[in-house]
Amino acid sequence: MRIAVAMKPVPDLLQIRMKDRRPVLEDVPVVLGAIDRSALEIAVELKEKTSGHIVVLMAGDGRLEDTVKEALAAGADEALLIRDARLNGADGSLSAHALAAGVRKIGPVDLLLFGEGSTDNYSGQVMSRVSEILGIPQAGYVRDIVVEGETLIVTRSLEDEEEILEIRPPAAFSVLSEIREPRIPSVTAILKARKKPATVLSLDELGVGTGSGAGVETVSTLAPMTGRKGERIPSLEELVRVLRKEAPGGGA
Amino acid sequence: MDFQLTKEEQLIQGAAREFAEKEIGPAVEEIVSSNRVPEEILAGLRELDLFALPVPEVYGGAEAGYVCYILAMEQIARVCPGVAVILSVNNLAAAAVNIFGTEEQKKRYIPQGTRGDTAFSFAFTEPGTGSDPKQLAATAKKDGDHYVLNGTKRFITNSSYRGPIIVFARETETDQVNAFILDKFCEGYSVSEPWNKMGVKGAPLHDVYLRDVRIPAENVLGGLGKGFWILKVAMALGKIGISSIFLGAMLAAYEDGLRYAVEKTHRGEPIAKFQAIQMAVADMFMKYESCRWMTYRLGSLAERAKDKGDILKDSAATKIFVTETAVDVARISMGIHGSYGVMEDYRISRLWKDVIFGPQVEGVSHLLKVLVAGEILRK
The missing domain is CATH 1.20.140.10 (Butyryl-CoA Dehydrogenase, subunit A, domain 3)
Known part of the structure; x- marks a missing residue:
């Protein structure tokens, strides 16, 4: 089984400070998105069961070679890195055109995996857009994938129920973080990752024209305001009354 | 001069930190109270190659170099120093065999330092001497194509785990101090109860007793007089x-x-x-x-x-x-x-x-x- 996993380089959330309700991204290291790591983990499991091959796709405007090493250490076999200044702050549309062109470039794949959303913007659109561009079936909220002969048995986790689908490849899925816990790569795997092939191409080299450009303008991203009321409550009875009032569905 | 860690170094540091926090952290209380590291943690360290960081790949190691070794050890010890002590002694003895051993000794012994269920020990200290080699009392008596070792070694890490041990002993005929490599728990090898140490729990220290331990002469490490x-x-x-x-x-x-x-x-x-x-x-x-x-x-x-x-x-x-x-x-x-x-x-x-x-x-x-x-x- 030939599997492509789209992984987005994102700022390390644990190292972001907030200033004036905006994230300070200077000097924050770039890492792989948490849910994308889970997508890679299920890909590695399927690869091991089917003697498959995994290609990681990554698109961005920065230096991607270092970031992708984590994915190559965690079990991917090779990488296609799409690096272009136009991808700076790209919306879902441009990212999807870039990744779809990447998939075409690497040749036929049976399975195209995404995290359910990236840990920075979490728009959750890219998988659907890519599958539409490529004209292949799609499923979101996937929490398990099992290969049975020529068929993929996919479990989707919906709000009140689970849906089990039988899908014939090729198909694109976005997965939930609980699908698998990402492995910790061994030292040997980390050191061997530097020898795995990683091809770098620009949008022009992939034939992604300027017409595929951004259609969304992000006006502002602000952290929610939080504050403490600092109320003094004189008695236990009053505290119970206030808590009841403040509780969700208040006053019950 | 570049004070930046490479991406590989960062990843190895991160892998050790993640393993330490997820797997060792919840077990620290048990490690401290029992003065033993659970086997599943040792197995996990082996799977990540943390047992064999600087050991050459050809003998089952990761050949990662000493900077990576330090970065990983720091993160393990941040959560539990005792676990890191097991790795440290194992690695220094494996490195000594790699530097001084014959090809046969390397092939036989070094892989035992990478597996996690066996670990190296290094035995110099004795009841009568801590750091002064001149006071060394353990003896090695030549007997045909064998040596017979006798003596007591003090505060020996990993000595209750199976695996190789490097022992320093004075040859009776020449008075030279030589290093010997042998398998722990061979005939004549025994250990004391663990010392009741106050900290760095998880890596118990025992005294090692060598009573007429008979080993082939080719088990001298690095040649006579080295x-x-x-x-x-x-x-x-x-x-x-x-x-x-x-x-x-x-x-x-x-x-x-x-x-x-x-x-x-x-x-x-x-x-x-x-x-x-x-x-x-x-x-x-x-x-x-x-x-x-x-x-x-x-x-x-x-x-x-x-x-x-x-x-x-x-x-x-x-x-x-x-x-x-x-x-x-x-x-x-x-x-x-x-x-x-x-x-x-x-x-x-x-x-x-x-x-x-x-x-x-x-x-x-x-x-x-x-x-x-x-x-x-x-x-």
Whole structure:
């Protein structure tokens, strides 16, 4: 089984400070998105069961070679890195055109995996857009994938129920973080990752024209305001009354 | 000069940190109370190749170099120094076999240092001598094409695990000190009950008794008369591990002190708002950072040194400085904690019992200072 996993380089959330309700991204290291790591983990499991091959796709405007090493250490076999200044702050549309062109470039794949959303913007659109561009079936909220002969048995986790689908490849899925816990790569795997092939191409080299450009303008991203009321409550009875009032569905 | 870690180094550091926090962290209480590391943790360390970081790939190691080794050991020790001590002794002895062993010895013994269910020991210290090779009393008597070993070795890490042990003994005929390699638990090998040590739990220390242990003459390591050279190299490499371990313990003490300073309030304000606490925070930061870079530099020196014995001065100086500073940092952190710092419910009390070990083991500070000064003044 030939599997492509789209992984987005994102700022390390644990190292972001907030200033004036905006994230300070200077000097924050770039890492792989948490849910994308889970997508890679299920890909590695399927690869091991089917003697498959995994290609990681990554698109961005920065230096991607270092970031992708984590994915190559965690079990991917090779990488296609799409690096272009136009991808700076790209919306879902441009990212999807870039990744779809990447998939075409690497040749036929049976399975195209995404995290359910990236840990920075979490728009959750890219998988659907890519599958539409490529004209292949799609499923979101996937929490398990099992290969049975020529068929993929996919479990989707919906709000009140689970849906089990039988899908014939090729198909694109976005997965939930609980699908698998990402492995910790061994030292040997980390050191061997530097020898795995990683091809770098620009949008022009992939034939992604300027017409595929951004259609969304992000006006502002602000952290929610939080504050403490600092109320003094004189008695236990009053505290119970206030808590009841403040509780969700208040006053019950 | 580039103080940036490579991506590979960052990933190895991250892998060790993630494993330590997820797998070792929840077991620390059990490790401390039983003075043993659960087998599944040793198996996990093996799977990540943390048992075999600097060991050559051809013998089952990761061949990662000493900077990576230090980064990983620091993160393991940050969560549990005892676990890191098992790795440290294993690695220094495996490295000694790699440097001095015959090809046959390397193939037979080094892989046993990478598997996690067996571990190397290194036995020099005796009841009558800690660091003075001239006082060594264990004997090796030549008997045809064999040696017969007798003696008692003190405070030997990993000696209750199966695997190889390097033993230093004096040959009765020539009076030369030689190193021998043999399998633990062979006929005539036994260990005492573990010493009841106060900290660095998880890596029990036993005395090792050798009673008429008969080994083939080819088990001499590095050739006859090379005992002191092997000891010098092993001391140099061993101090890389010890420095990393107490760097990790120091980091834990620093982090605990910092967290307490930010979380503990006095009259509605975090105590970090008070200048006395700010002085303490700055002191911990300065001390940790200076030790960190000194230790990382030692790793770089070890990677470049053809004869690892050449780094002994730097290795000993780093070990002295890091272990003594770890005590300072833990003391400062304890001070920030106030009375809570001496309550066993707070981790800093356990860390104090760990860091106090550093200056006392692998060559006490006073002895090592004499060695460092001797090296400086000789030039």
